[in-house]
Amino acid sequence: MKYFIFSILLLHLNLISAQQNLIKYVKPIIGSEKMGHTYPGATVPFGAVQLSPETDTISYELNGKYNGDVYKYCAGYKYEDKTIVGFSHTHLSGTGHSDLGDFLVMPTQGKLQLNPGTASDTKSGYRSAFSHSNEISEAGYYKVKLDDHAIIAEMTATTRVGMHQYTFPKSDESHIILDLMAGIYNYDEKNVWTYIRVVNDSLITGYRQTNGWARTRTVYFAMSFSKPFANYGQKNYDTKQSYRGFWRKFDESKNFPEIAGKKIRMYFDFKTEEAEKIKIKFALSSVSQENALENMQSEIKDWNFEKVKTDAQKLWNDELNKIKIEASEDNKKNFYTAMYHTFINPTAYTDVNGQYKGLDQDTHTANGFTNYSTFSLWDTYRALHPFFNIIQPSRNNDMIKSMMAHYKQSALHMLPIWSHYSNDNWCMSGYHSVSVIADAIIKGVYNGDPNEALDACVATAKHRNYEGIGTYMDLGFIPDEKSGTSVSNTLEYAYDDWCIAQLAKKLDRQEIYEEFIKRSSNWKNNFNPTTGFMQPKLANGTFKSNFDAMTTHGQGFIEGNSWNYSFFVPHNPTELIAKMGGKSAFSDRLDTLFSMHLPDSFFAETEDITREGIIGGYVHGNEPAHHVAYFYNWTNEPWKTQYQVRKIMKMQYKPTPNGLGGNDDCGQMSAWYIFSSLGFYPVAPGSTEYAIGSPLVNNAVLTLENGKMFTIEVLNQKDKNVYVQKIVLNGKPLPTLFINHNDITAGGKLTFYMGSKPKK
Amino acid sequence: MKYFIFSILLLHLNLISAQQNLIKYVKPIIGSEKMGHTYPGATVPFGAVQLSPETDTISYELNGKYNGDVYKYCAGYKYEDKTIVGFSHTHLSGTGHSDLGDFLVMPTQGKLQLNPGTASDTKSGYRSAFSHSNEISEAGYYKVKLDDHAIIAEMTATTRVGMHQYTFPKSDESHIILDLMAGIYNYDEKNVWTYIRVVNDSLITGYRQTNGWARTRTVYFAMSFSKPFANYGQKNYDTKQSYRGFWRKFDESKNFPEIAGKKIRMYFDFKTEEAEKIKIKFALSSVSQENALENMQSEIKDWNFEKVKTDAQKLWNDELNKIKIEASEDNKKNFYTAMYHTFINPTAYTDVNGQYKGLDQDTHTANGFTNYSTFSLWDTYRALHPFFNIIQPSRNNDMIKSMMAHYKQSALHMLPIWSHYSNDNWCMSGYHSVSVIADAIIKGVYNGDPNEALDACVATAKHRNYEGIGTYMDLGFIPDEKSGTSVSNTLEYAYDDWCIAQLAKKLDRQEIYEEFIKRSSNWKNNFNPTTGFMQPKLANGTFKSNFDAMTTHGQGFIEGNSWNYSFFVPHNPTELIAKMGGKSAFSDRLDTLFSMHLPDSFFAETEDITREGIIGGYVHGNEPAHHVAYFYNWTNEPWKTQYQVRKIMKMQYKPTPNGLGGNDDCGQMSAWYIFSSLGFYPVAPGSTEYAIGSPLVNNAVLTLENGKMFTIEVLNQKDKNVYVQKIVLNGKPLPTLFINHNDITAGGKLTFYMGSKPKK
Structure with a gap:
């Protein structure tokens, strides 16, 4: 004892x-194998840079074909793969749709090759075989041996700067490739424009503009090398380049410092001694090259890779503790x-x-907060932001300020649905910003103006021409004729409306409370007491025939069939239980959910x-x-x-x-x-x-x-x-x-x- | 008496x-007919906005075809034409290559048509027939009747804002088209990206990004209507749009305020009474939508078209006086x-x-000067800038400051060749910035640091990998093998070098003087004493055979044959006369030039x-x-x-x-x-x-x-x-x-x- x-x-x-x-x-x-869609590379907590290997990218062209497996490569890296294409600076973590993959860097040696080559024949391009036994993936640090080039690649990061360290063999033909065609997305026209400026023999700046999941996106960069490059050059792979022939006064392919185009690959040549390390600092900005350079100079002052790594890992350890x-x-x-x-x-x-590019594509200054992007709110309102309200309240406060800034910049006058690098990609259903905002204010986490925030929630929830909200407001549900996801939308709107009601109650805004507490019971309109399931309803008020509770698509749902979605009344389980026949029947039904056998067709869809x-x-x-x-x-x-x-x-x-x-x-x-x-x-x-x-x-x-x-x-x-x-x-x-x-x-x-x- | x-x-x-x-x-x-390439629209002295009609544009697609007559439509308007497509806000005056034509606006009424239609059948689109008898073109003011729509169009401008005034008939179907596909250039991929934000029912902002004669160009705008539009909409003509299908949460074709894409046409609907005037203020900026709006608000405070016109014409009259x-x-x-x-x-x-976008694509502030663009220096160093040194010395001073800013922003470390909206299009030959700078400093017009300016001239003149300068420095001429315009280049470099020498002399920079006064006699290296003509020389020092003094192309010249170019020693006529056999022979030769008969082949080329x-x-x-x-x-x-x-x-x-x-x-x-x-x-x-x-x-x-x-x-x-x-x-x-x-x-x-x- x-x-x-x-x-x-x-x-x-x-x-x-x-x-x-x-x-x-x-x-x-x-999570980097199969469905997790996580990436193994280096980032710091909530960092703007995610410097991570890519085992394939979507947007590069090889022999006239594009890799179409966009879904597989959402995070750029698949553990199952045997080759690495390079290391890029932005990655989404765990998403089911793809984007980013900006500024792919790859060290090589031997004959210069500017195309990535194929996974089955790494010698056909700049890519390299690698082995997991030569790979280290830690918080804030990633290391791998690139077998084809006998190069050790290491990376770490600060918030806005990725740092690379490449250990080369002795070679007169060492290269660092910067592939500005590469990117993650399933659309061969993703690259809108690229601009690069070779400032001197160890610094380049520029920007890259893409039309991907984020429709209108520009990322500025500054890239600094620890060793001056001996030569550099570029190739423009755009087959439809602008007519400029007569005025080509320079050989623009080599050592020409003002580069622009849609499909650019660059290279930098070095002569290296055995085990010579070449380091790169690669800074990002949404605003300007100048800001990218300032970010670099502020966050990494010298070439001490170990210090940057140690600092990154300390940041992580502080958070984890x-x-x-x-x-x-x-x-x-x-x-x-x-x-x-x-x-x-x-x-x-x-x-x-403090500057950032707003949703309105103009430059703004975040006064007194850090502006955040990448809000996958349909997912994260559920547990991530509530978790932040406990363990990261200051950051969640800033995140709500970021949502409010988005709202103010929105020509639609809406809070974000899926805030994505100065864009809203409007992915998934509901308007779950309101859940995050209500939760934070009710839990005392938000120090901005709560009434202004409530007004933003109400404006968003009343945006009639967004995804059926008009008919939802008029009828209390969304007719199946109007939307393929009418039921999940109605259920999620009802929950979000309850959040607005809770916030209105706290702020003593009685009218809003009454309006939205009423809307919050709209889930009942899709509940079919005969079947006990949530079902799509037609405009005439009757339930759509041929209902199948096992199927998602065509049944009014998204990412969940009626078996799962019929439980989506998180804000009023008591009444849901009553509708479903009382506690005992409800409990049995949950038992069935957790034990039922699914047909193969379910997995197919x-x-x-x-x-x-x-x-x-x-x-x-x-x-x-x-x-x-x-x-x-x-x-x-x-x-x-x-x-x-x-x-x-x-x-x-x-x-x-x-x-x-x-x-x-x-x-x-x-x-x-x-x-x-x-x-x-x-x-x-x-x-x-x-x-x-x-x-x-x-x-x-x-x-x-x-x-x-x-x-x-x-x-x-x-x-x-x-x-x-x-x-x-x-x-x-x-x-x-x-x-x-x-x-x-x-x-x-x-x-x-x-x-x-x-x-x- | x-x-x-x-x-x-x-x-x-x-x-x-x-x-x-x-x-x-x-x-x-x-000059608006045939070869003058001037435009008839409204602008103020040295204005950033040139609001002028276009009788055809190059960059619009019609039935899958592009108008290929880029040369004809350098200024957008041809007096010979019978129809007007619309009114755009930027035009080059008198150039022989095309660009600009940004933001084409066209008022129509009746059935909405978003395509321009053909000149032979104006009813096939939004364009209209017009007659010169219903046209008034004045300094700072343009007016025309659009016959197809019975609309009177008037325009005037301030430095950064174009103002439109459209007098409509009574119609329930009045429209204003904003064609963001239209533009002047001969390349169907000119439009890189377009973004538009409908701020409210009478204000839109956005930007347009092009890859034309200026390779990397963005123009931001703010467009304000005197009357709220009843509805608006857009069509995206890009056949290869990004995959976004599943997440299209809005009907983006109508009343959707966040628009982006490559090929966008917008419309704004109005109901108009008889003779109702709808006015538009259209402001430009190279920096941001916010700046465009600020430009608008600063330069035109209300909706008084007559006042803006009067002010514009007063500015012109002041200059003319x-x-x-x-x-x-x-x-x-x-x-x-x-x-x-x-x-x-x-x-x-x-x-x-004071902000502008620099050559480095970053935002800069012009401290104490107005930054200028559109320097067609091969043309304008000859008489335009010397004229400015007499009659516009303050502006020429600012122009040289603009050139120096360009130099400082240039990754090539070169003064402008043809400064073009944050780009250098490097058009034509020579490095004639140095002539403009030397002339202004020698005439006491430049109040910046003259030694810094001289250093910029020298750096430009020694840029070895620009257009044969390296071999010019090594050999004293450019071998024909290296350049198709070797002779005109050498002659122009020699003159520019003389300008540098004059400036160095004034600044007591003896070494530079000696180096460049020596270079200034390089014209002699292309002078063939046997023929008495300037001729292309081969790398081995012999003159190229098959010389033809009447022909330009293939003979080492640009925009001038040897008959004209052999006189290009403006800085040393005395020695040229000596080379050409003395005063009398020289005089006879000039007589011949002015009286000779030219073969038809000359006009063809x-x-x-x-x-x-x-x-x-x-x-x-x-x-x-x-x-x-x-x-x-x-x-x-x-x-x-x-x-x-x-x-x-x-x-x-x-x-x-x-x-x-x-x-x-x-x-x-x-x-x-x-x-x-x-x-x-x-x-x-x-x-x-x-x-x-x-x-x-x-x-x-x-x-x-x-x-x-x-x-x-x-x-x-x-x-x-x-x-x-x-x-x-x-x-x-x-x-x-x-x-x-x-x-x-x-x-x-x-x-x-x-x-x-x-x-x-």
Whole structure:
């Protein structure tokens, strides 16, 4: 007994001690195989640069053909591949649609080749074979040996600058390729324009403009070499170049410093000694070359690669130390890699001088906040932003300010749907900015004007000509004739409307509250009491015939069939349960979801997930049912939540390259995991309530920005002890299976007593 | 006699009186037919906006075909045409290559048509027939009736804003088209990108990016309507648009405010009453939409079209009043239209807040000067900039500051060759910035650092990999094997080098002086004493065989054959005369040039001029021989200069649409006329000396910026009295046929006594 107490004390000391080395648990390679769509390269928390290898890119042309496998290469890198094309500076983490891949750099030696070549014959181009045994992927650091060129490539980053370090063999023909044709997207006209200026023999600047998932996007850069290049040159692969023939006064192919065109590849020649290192600093800006250069000069002052790496890893370790856990090695890997993945997006989109390019394509200055981009809100409103409200409130505050800036710059007068580098790509359904905003304001995280924010939410929710909102407002649902995703839209709008109502209530804006609390019950209009399912309705008010609850497409849904989506009333489970026949029937129905057998046709049409991303009929690899396992808490069988969430954590998250069962979706999958590991989950952001699940950690200490600590202690934790027997909050038994946000931010201790049998 | 004296007094009083209405003599339509390549629309002196009708544009697609007649439509408007396509905001004046034509606006009524239609069937599109009888073209004002739509179109401008006024008939279907596909250039991929933002129901902003003669060019705009549009919409004609299908959440064709793409046409719908006027303010910026809006708000505060027009015409009148002449009505029209054309280019390229886009594509601020673009220097160094040194010294000072800014922003570290909207199009030969700079510094016009300017000249002249400079420096000439224009290049470099030498001498930079005075005699290396002609030389030092002095192409020249170009030693006629066999032989040779008969093959290959642009073998419509008529002054027959220049003025300049015998070339042709009309000409800019010709005016008073007045009095002026009998400067007979720049800037009076017989 004495020993036990001593251990607890030791543990506690350990958890609150200065800092642990936690980055050793981060395995960026997790999710890089199959469906996770994560990337293994170097970035810092919320960094604007994601410097990562690409094993294939979409936008390059090879023998007149484009690689059409856009979906596979959303993150540029597939663990399954055997060759690396190069290292580019921007990547989306875990998305199901592709873009970015800007400024592909590749070191080579021997005969200069400007085309990437094929994976089956690396000698046909500049690409190289590589082996995972020669690859190191850490938070803030990536290293690989490029077999074809006998070059060691290393990379690290600051917020706005990627740093490369290439160790060359002795060669009179060492090269660094800068491929400005390369990019990630499935459209051969993605490259709109490229401009490059060779300032001197070791600095170039320029910009690249693309028409990809982000429609109108410009990225400026500054690229500095640690060693002057001996020669440089370029080739323009555009077959339809402007007529300038008569006035070509220069040989523009070699050592010509003012380059512009649509499809440019550049090279830089060096003579290298054995093991000579050539380093590159590559800075980005959304505003100007000048700003890119300022970003570079501010963030990396010299050529000390090790220092930049150490600093990057310290930034990561600082972030990771905000939650110290005790858990198995594998669970620590899963947990800290999940934290790593939640701290990648959104990404900083402000230069060091505060400037950024707004949605209106003009330059703005972010006064008193960091502007962010890459808001995959349909995914991330669920758990990522709620997680930030606990562990990154300052950043989430800035993210809401970024959304408000987007709103003010929007000619549509709308909050972002999917904020994407000075664009909205309007991807997926709902207007979930309002959930993020309401949740943050209700939880006291936003320090801007809450009434202005509410007005922005209302304006967005009343934008009649956006995706059926007009008919939704008129009829209370979207007729199937008007939209292929009428049901999921109506359900998501209803939830978002509830968020607006909650915010209006808090701000004492009674009229808005009443309007939106009424709208929030619109989910009922798609509920068919006869079948017990959410179903598409026709304009005449009748349900569409030939309903199939197993099928997504053509049935009014997106990324989830009616079996999953019928549970999408996160803001009113009580009434949903009543509609579905009461607690017992509801619980049985959840059981069926988690145990049903799916036909093969289901897998054929389901996007973004592997077969392993599904448990019974429950699709964890997509987001619409992420809250569903927690719904047992509203029934008389809450232990089934405990059972299911532990099962999901075990089945869907593994510390291996193929460890994610679906797209990580800019951190949403990972945020689900973190919440669930800690034992609770925000079923309805906009509410301050978290539903209790079954913690996976043995213990956890959250260090909050307000200086408070919140400890989660799990007693009798074992693999088979998934059932919660008792919960004590700050010494008092928890009366329900819910805790409040204030319980966490006030600091304190939540103790779980676990057992192998349900506590009925 | 008393009456005569009284008349003279009256005349003098008239000439120096407060202000005359001189814009009535300006006929912008002069040169708009055939080869002049001028435009008839509205602009202010050196304005950034040139709002002018287009009778056809190059870059629009019609039934899958492009109008290939790029050369014809350099200025967008051809007097010969019967239809107008629309009114765009940027035009080059008098060039022989095409670009610009940004933001074509066209008012229509009736059925909406978004394609321009054909000239032969105006009903097939939005274009309209028009008649010159319903057309008014004035300095700063243009008006035309669009017959197909029964709409009166009027336009005027400020420096950075074009103002339209359309008088509609009563119609429920009135439209204003904004065609963002239209543009002037011969390349169907000119449009790189377009972005438009509908800010509200009467304001849109955006930008247009092109790859034309200027390779990398972006023009931002703000467009404000005096009346809110009822509806608006767009069509994207790009057949290869980015994949965005699934995420099209809006009907983007109508009332959708965030538009982007390569080939966009927009429309704005109105309901109009009979004679209702809809006005548009259309502002440009090279920097941002925000700046365009600021330009608009600063320059036109309300909707008073008449006031803007009055202000524009006052600006013109102020400029024109700097030279008051007495002459025949026709000669006044020619003279003031020439002044008008000389004050169009270069164009202001700075926003009201001082910002502009530099050659490096970054935003810069012009501190203490107006930044200018559109420097057609191969043309304009000859007479336009020397004219500015007399009559626009402040602006020429700013122009040189603009050139220096260009130099500092140039990755090539070169002064401009042809400065073109943040680009250098490197058109034509030589590096004539150095002539403009040397001339201005030597004449005391430049208030920047002259040594820095000299360094920029030297760096440019030593840029070895530009257009044969390397071999020119090594061999003293450019081998024919290296360049198709080896002889004209060598000749022009030699003259430019002499300018550098003159500047170095003034600045006491002895080493530079010696180096460049030596280089300035390189013209001798292409002079073949056997033939007496400038001829292409091979790398082995021998002259190329099959020489043909009548032919330009393939003979080492550009825009001038050896007959014309062999006289291109403006800086050293004395030695050229010696080489060519002495004064008498030289004089005979000039006679031959002016009287020879040309074969038809000559006209087939000669660009930029009409058959009328040629006198004998002397090509006035192109520039290389512009100084040649003045060369008789160095012989014993100077009266032949007097005869020839009067003949050239009479034959080459007429107050009619087809009145210019060649491209006006951004004012060079006009500047030649102004100098010659006043009786003198700068044969070798860089020297302070002007060669005397034969004035066409009766009298002229130049009001200089330093407050001094310089009067040219011509006694016994008649059409046939082309010969100068005597010249008196400030009461003293002029000892030579040359006057000095200082004679002019000091103020005073130059009296010509004319007669019908040569004064031998």
